[in-house]
Amino acid sequence: MEPTSNPIYSQHVAVIGAGAAGLITARELLREGHTVVVFEREKEVGGLWIYSPKTESDPLSLDPNRSIVHSSVYDSLRTNIPRESMGVRDFPFLPRFDDESRDPRRYPNHREVLAYLQDFAREFKIEEMIRFETEVVRVEPVDGKWSVQSKKSGDSSNDEIFDAVVVCSGHYTEPNVAHIPGIKSWPGKQIHSHNYRVPGPYENEVVVVIGNFASGADISRDIAQVAKEVHIASRASESDTYKKLPVPHNNLWIHSEIDTAHEDGSIVFKNGKVVYADSIVYCTGYKYHFPFLETNGYISIDENRIEHLYKHVFPPALAPGLSFIGLPAMGIQFVMFEIQSKWVAAVLSGRVKLPSQDKMIEDINSWYASLHALGLPKRYTHKLGKIQSEYLNWIAEECGCPLVEHWRNQQIVRGYERLVSQPETYRDEWDDNDLMEEAYEEFGRNKLISKNGFSSFQG
Secondary structure, three states: OOOOOOOOOOOEEEEEOOOHHHHHHHHHHHHOOOEEEEEOOOOOOOHHHOOOOOOOOOOOOOOOOOOOOOOOOOOOOEOOOOHHHHOEOOEOOOOOOOOOOOOOOOOOEHHHHHHHHHHHHHHOOOHHHEEOOEEEEEEEEEOOEEEEEEEEOOOOEEEEEEOEEEEOOOOOOOEOOOOOOOHHHOOOEEEEHHHOOOOHHHOOOEEEEEOOOOHHHHHHHHHHOOOOEEEEEOOOOOOOOEEEEOOOOOOEEEEOOEEEEOOOOEEEEOOOOEEEOOEEEEOOOEOOOOOOEOOOOOOEEEOOEEEOOEOOOEOHHHOOOEEEOOOOEOOOHHHHHHHHHHHHHHHHHOOOOOOOHHHHHHHHHHHHHHHHHOOOOHHHOOEOHHHHHHHHHHHHHHHOOOOOOHHHHHHHHHHHHHHHHOOOOOOOOOOOHHHHHHHHHHHHHOOHHHHOOOOOOOO
């Protein structure tokens, strides 16, 4: 639906979370003329990119009474997409050769991403809108508006009314733990990657890592530096998969899924191989979790599908007062936050209209039907894969903003091809200099390199 000529309304909007999604959303709301309050439970901006050596009291994060740590970042983490495609479009994530504390690599470490987000917050004066160390404990609709109950450390709770709430709280703090037959009697140590930080505790151990994408690929190789053996269990592999992988310590194998675990310490894979392991690390992803949200059952989560959301953003019966930013899994996360939040801001101002509630529900059901026809389970609802650019371009056209650049999309495509074919070296050896040059040429044409005070591209 094209932007309308309707009058522009300024709304009072609560943004939950000051990670990348919350910072970018706050900026877009402000640009559209809204007033914004950002609630952030930590002492600083950055969300999941804030590293903490602390881990939770329950290593599997299953105990509801555990001490919760919101960071999932491990010490060796580097981005798995190149920095030029990662950054916001008018504030590119360029290397800072003028500051020795910064990481200029094309695939930088997590500290560099946090520094970029801090730069973004300062540049666009977002921090003055943020209430730090303030946790949102309840959000609910009240007489056409939204009640937000928050609690600052050591203080009593505070209730406020907003015209709208945008949920930017992320989805990387509630671990998903795979079920393994016999695991209750297995005697070894178990941990979810949410609580993994450094490889030291696994020295000379035999370790099984469940999952071989992103964190699984990284963490297995990190642990292999000190462990006796590391065995990856991969759901994506054929049932007879058994392969030794080329790593410096010659101690990493990939298998099919785990079949059973036993009280003698053995792990039996579906390929028939048996490993006596000391530890299991679950790199099995996360669950969507919004404990503060009270919608009288309208918003629910079923097999990690959030029901029901129009284009993964608006719940039809509660739109536009409630929206979600950053739910789909895709490579160009920050640009997704930018485009989605431009849409939300434009809808809230009246510049763009949503379809009727019935039309939105019809679209949602059509999406569900397409997944079912492909044989994909509900947990794939918010995984967009190869259609991520198509999805973002649809939203961009709705709110009249530029489409995703060709070079940005192709960097993600080629990057993931390298990740699969050369997981040991894809961050430091690449074959897309043409796309990198195209990106920096665009930054130069738009005068973005000098604007941000960053060093020019070093080819």
